[in-house]
Amino acid sequence: MRSVLAFSESPALAAEVAAGAATICESLGGGFAVIAVSSETPSPSNFEAVADAIVEVAKREGAQVVLLGATRLGRQVAARIAVKTSQGVLSDVRDLRVESSGGAAAMLTGVRPVFAGKFNAKVASVLPCVATIPSGAYAPQGASASSTQPPATVEIAMGPKAPERVKHIETRPKPKNTVDLKSAEVIVSAGRGFKNKEDLVLVENLAEALGGVVGASRPLSSDLGWLGEERHIGLTGIYVRPSLYIAVGISGQLQHVAGIKDSKIIVAINKDKQAPIFQVADYGIVGDLYLVVPALLKAIETQKAS
Numbered sequence: 207m208r209s210v211l212a213f214s215e216s217p218a219l220a221a222e223v224a225a226g227a228a229t230i231c232e233s234l235g236g237g238f239a240v241i242a243v244s245s246e247t248p249s250p251s252n253f254e255a256v257a258d259a260i261v262e263v264a265k266r267e268g269a270q271v272v273l274l275g276a277t278r279l280g281r282q283v284a285a286r287i288a289v290k291t292s293q294g295v296l297s298d299v300r301d302l303r304v305e306s307s308g309g310a311a312a313m314l315t316g317v318r319p320v321f322a323g324k325f326n327a328k329v330a331s332v333l334p335c336v337a338t339i340p341s342g343a344y345a346p347q348g349a350s351a352s353s354t355q356p357p358a359t360v361e362i363a364m365g366p367k368a369p370e371r372v373k374h375i376e377t378r379p380k381p382k383n384t385v386d387l388k389s390a391e392v393i394v395s396a397g398r399g400f401k402n403k404e405d406l407v408l409v410e411n412l413a414e415a416l417g418g419v420v421g422a423s424r425p426l427s428s429d430l431g432w433l434g435e436e437r438h439i440g441l442t443g444i445y446v447r448p449s450l451y452i453a454v455g456i457s458g459q460l461q462h463v464a465g466i467k468d469s470k471i472i473v474a475i476n477k478d479k480q481a482p483i484f485q486v487a488d489y490g491i492v493g494d495l496y497l498v499v500p501a502l503l504k505a506i507e508t509q510k511a512s
């Protein structure tokens with residue numbers, strides 16, 4: 207019997223989902239199993255078949271929680287599992303806990319941002335239930351650090367009986383990621399405080415000097431396209447948790463802050479001392495980035511030389 211089943215078809219998210227499953231097991235007891243889809247998978251868009259196969263395993267194992275990565279497939283599958291089993295579903299949640307009080311049935315609770323990240327809503331479902339977690343919800347190493355028994359792997363094969371209700375027309379490869387923001391220890395991000403694309407060499411140099419990588423606010427990565435989509439940090443981009451996050455020319459709107467608030471140290475460089483980024487920053491430099499960043503680079507160079 208496994209109290210929690212973990213599944214994500216995304217290799218990037220699989221370790222986080224396993225870490226989340228391990229965390230829930232610490233409260234529920236029992237072990238957890240990681241579900242792997244066998245190579246006979248008919249089509250990546252066959253949500254129905256994946257859901258059917260997971261429901262079968264969940265019933266067999268008496269699973270209390272089915273935890274999935276909040277990918278396109280994961281969200282579709284979670285909804286279908288919930289309907290097929292008449293269970294509740296918690297979507298895109300973090301900080302999952304099993305709670306019970308006063309003899310009431312145990313609930314799975316989670317937290318999800320609402321109103322563009324301005325508030326956190328606590329959501330709950332009675333057990334058994336289904337939940338999806340977004341990227342960045344759990345540190346991937348959590349699974350191995352857990353005191354629960356190591357996870358088993360259950361391979362599921364989807365038979366021809368599953369109806370293909372979604373027609374897979376075409377697969378277009380995503381542009382290859384050139385940066386791994388999620389595991390970066392140092393991130394230097396650029397915002398609309400930069401006047402020209404060419405000036406981004408300043409953040410590139412600062413990131414390189416600190417052994418870090420370059421991130422961006424949405425206007426730079428999506429609207430202006432000065433940096434790739436894979437560097438887009440925030441509510442609609444990537445959630446990061448580096449040791450050091452430096453926001454250069456970023457105002458600190460809540461949608462950006464939602465993606466950086468788990469950083470250990472936030473440094474803000476902004477010429478407007480009223481900029482909201484200073485409310486979340488551990489260290490703030492009020493000044494023109496075109497003067498501050500070269501000065502920082504010089505200081506780092508001097509420090510390294512001494």
Ligand SMILES: Cc1cc2nc3c(=O)[nH]c(=O)nc-3n(C[C@H](O)[C@H](O)[C@H](O)COP(=O)(O)OP(=O)(O)OC[C@H]3O[C@@H](n4cnc5c(N)ncnc54)[C@H](O)[C@@H]3O)c2cc1C
Nearest residue numbers: 397398399423424440441442455456457461462476477495
């Ligand atoms: C549904 C929705 C989802 C969104 N999701 C995201 C998201 O995931 N990530 C995200 O980043 N945004 C997101 N946004 C956009 C967000 O609301 C802001 O518009 C965006 O974060 C602002 O980017 P910015 O700080 O780079 O630009 P601005 O807000 O224009 O700020 C630029 C800052 O640079 C400073 N500045 C200007 N010149 C200099 C200089 N020479 N030296 C120093 N400082 C200078 C200014 O004082 C200002 O504070 C979303 C918006 C919506 C509606």
